[in-house]
Amino acid sequence: xxxxxxxxxxxxxxxxxxxxxxxxxxxxxxxxxxxxxxxxxxxxxxxxxxxxxxxxxxxxxxxxxxxxxxxxxxxxxxxxxxxxxxxxxxxxxxxxxxxxxxxxxxxxxxxxxxxxxxxxxxxxxxxxxxxxxxxxxxxxxxxxxxxxxxxxxxxxxxxxxxxxxxxxxxxxxxxxxxxxxxxxxxxxxxxxxxxxxxxxxxxxxxxxxxxxxxxxxxxxxxxxxxxxxxxxxxxxxxxxxxxxxxxxxxxx
Numbered sequence: 722x723x724x725x726x727x728x729x730x731x732x733x734x735x736x737x738x739x740x741x742x743x744x745x746x747x748x749x750x751x752x753x754x755x756x757x758x759x760x761x762x763x764x765x766x767x768x769x770x771x772x773x774x775x776x777x778x779x780x781x782x783x784x785x786x787x788x789x790x791x792x793x794x795x796x797x798x799x800x801x802x803x804x805x806x807x808x809x810x811x812x813x814x815x816x817x818x819x820x821x822x823x824x825x826x827x828x829x830x831x832x833x834x835x836x837x838x839x840x841x842x843x844x845x846x847x848x849x850x851x852x853x854x855x856x857x858x859x860x861x862x863x864x865x866x867x868x869x870x871x872x873x874x875x876x877x878x879x880x881x882x883x884x885x886x887x888x889x890x891x892x893x894x895x896x897x898x899x900x901x902x903x904x905x906x907x908x909x910x911x912x913x914x915x916x917x918x919x920x921x922x923x924x925x926x927x928x929x930x931x932x933x934x935x936x937x938x939x940x941x942x943x944x945x946x947x948x949x950x951x952x953x954x955x956x957x958x959x960x961x962x963x964x965x966x967x968x969x970x971x972x973x
Contacts, residue, residue: 743781746771750788759840786850790857797861799829813877820922822872827914841904866893879933
């Protein structure tokens with residue numbers, strides 16, 4: 722009986738140790754990205770700093786891009802936990818819910834501000850696996866959209882069924898606009914980003930409330946499609962300082 726219990730304890734300890742190693746590698750990578758820059762940091766350097774073999778580092782993260790995906794996953798998980806009180810605590814005012822979720826993201830992201838500005842040129846490329854719009858970023862992207870879906874679901878506002886899927890995506894695209902602003906925000910404590918949220922939240926809430934009128938629904942759909950199609954390109958242009966080229970080689 723004791724042998725069975727010991728075996729069960731060993732099995733439960735292995736995943737815990739595995740997760741600790743994965744976390745160690747990820748945290749080491751984020752520190753080195755900050756200190757040396759994303760492009761100048763190698764997987765070998767990360768493994769050496771973390772005290773693991775290069776093979777072990779590649780076991781947990783197949784590439785540097787996978788490390789950044791780990792960073793996205795972490796941010797998404799921390800954001801969901803940080804805004805749980807706002808989403809589930811009985812607050813019904815849509816402005817307050819939008820404000821709380823966006824400010825919550827800024828709070829979570831604050832320690833990574835310097836790192837984000839260093840790797841953003843890679844992440845802003847719409848064709849890069851680091852892009853928040855890429856297939857590789859599907860998990861954290863859907864987690865973020867789900868947060869905005871909950872923002873709407875718990876608010877005292879009527880959302881037309883035709884817009885039920887588009888509005889959470891629009892709120893996420895708005896958040897991506899905030900992220901772009903935040904990356905380049907050099908104000909003390911990113912105060913300008915916080916002021917942007919304070920002004921943006923009531924305007925967004927008012928627009929969503931008005932979207933229940935049938936005459937405005939096509940406009941909401943057009944705005945959604947416009948942002949979805951052009952925001953990745955705009956982010957790339959902001960990061961590079963020059964127009965992005967589409968796949969045909971013409972200027973966007």
